[in-house]
Each structure stands twice: as structure tokens, then as C-alpha cells.
Amino acid sequence: METTFEKKKYKTKDLLLCAIFAALICIGAYITIPLPLVPITMQWFFVAITGMLLGAKRGAVSTLLYMIMGLIGMPVFSGGKGGIGTVFSPNFGYIYGFVISALVIGLIMQKSKKTVLTYSIAGLIGLAITYGLGFIHLYIFMTVFAGKTVVLFDLFKSAVLVFLPKDALCTILCALVAVRIPKNLLD
Numbered sequence: 274m275e276t277t278f279e280k281k282k283y284k285t286k287d288l289l290l291c292a293i294f295a296a297l298i299c300i301g302a303y304i305t306i307p308l309p310l311v312p313i314t315m316q317w318f319f320v321a322i323t324g325m326l327l328g329a330k331r332g333a334v335s336t337l338l339y340m341i342m343g344l345i346g347m348p349v350f351s352g353g354k355g356g357i358g359t360v361f362s363p364n365f366g367y368i369y370g371f372v373i374s375a376l377v378i379g380l381i382m383q384k385s386k387k388t389v390l391t392y393s394i395a396g397l398i399g400l401a402i403t404y405g406l407g408f409i410h411l412y413i414f415m416t417v418f419a420g421k422t423v424v425l426f427d428l429f430k431s432a433v434l435v436f437l438p439k440d441a442l443c444t445i446l447c448a449l450v451a452v453r454i455p456k457n458l459l460d
Contacts, residue, residue: 287331291335294332301316317400322447323336324396324399325451328379332378333375333376336374336375344357344359350368363414364410367403367404371403374400377399381394389448396448404440407433
């Protein structure tokens with residue numbers, strides 16, 4: 274039977290891990306590898322690895338903490354943006370997509386064998402969720418708030434297809450890293 278001290282210690286460790294991984298996501302928004310067409314940020318890498326390593330509950334809390342930090346005005350979103358007004362930005366769907374993605378990745382990994390394949394599949398499902406929510410939010414923003422007429426496939430090409438290969442590759446890289454992290458390190 275756990276003592277009150279042991280329960281408190283566990284909660285403290287959970288809070289610390291959530292804060293550390295939220296900070297890593299913040300840092301990932303600022304790490305940019307410039308490429309000719311699409312620069313690579315490490316933001317998705319840290320979102321995916323958060324869900325893979327921390328599980329559903331702690332992964333969702335970490336990404337939610339990241340989102341809240343940005344919404345209260347800390348410049349933690351990509352491009353140094355922050356504030357409540359970002360809810361009405363074209364890219365905010367990707368931000369709340371991170372929370373759901375980390376939750377789903379964590380749920381999958383909590384019920385799966387820890388292999389590169391399962392980490393990759395979980396990460397790619399999370400990536401699809403992030404892109405799906407991000408694209409829907411972007412479409413609504415463009416048509417409702419900006420009042421623009423958009424060709425759905427053209428928007429899909431510029432908002433999803435351009436970025437998808439690098440994020441899919443990043444997800445596989447996450448899986449290769451996650452499988453090497455000892456399970457007891459984060460428990």
C-alpha cells in the first residue's frame with residue numbers, strides 16, 4: 274500500500290515531467306532548420322515524443338499546458354506568437370490538435386507493445402489528427418473569418434501536403450528515439 278508521501282512524490286514527478294515536456298514543445302517551436310521550401314521546426318517532434326513517452330494523461334496535460342502558456346500571452350507558439358487572439362489565427366487548429374494527438378498517441382502506446390512500428394503507427398495517427406484539426410480550423414478561418422473563397426484541394430496542398438513528408442519523417446525519428454528510452458526512466 275502506498276503511503277501519502279509516496280503518492281505525493283509520484284504527483285510531484287508527474288507535474289515535473291509535464292512541465293519539462295511542455296518546455297520542450299516551447300523550445301521546439303523555436304528550433305528551425307531552414308530548407309528551400311518548408312523550414313523544419315522541432316515542435317511536432319516534441320509533441321509526438323511527449324505522447325509516446327508520457328502516456329495519455331501526462332501527454333495531454335503537457336500539451337495543454339503548452340497551449341495555455343501561449344494563450345495567456347507567452348510567446349511560445351511558432352514564430353514567437355502568443356495571446357488569446359491566436360485562437361482566431363489560421364494555424365490555431367494545429368495547436369489544439371497537439372493536445373488531442375498527444376492524448377491519442379499516449380492511449381495507443383499504453384495498450385501496445387513498445388516497438389518502433391507501434392510508436393510509428395501511434396505517431397502517424399497523432400499526426401493525422403493534428404493535420405485534420407489544423408486543416409479544418411484553417412478552412413473555417415479562411416472562409417468564415419477572412420471571407421475568402423478557397424479551392425479546397427489548393428488549400429490542402431499548401432497547408433498539408435507540403436509539410437506532411439517532413440513531419441512523417443520526424444514521426445519515424447521520434448519512434449526510433451522513444452524505443453530507446455528506458456521505460457522506468459519516466460514512470
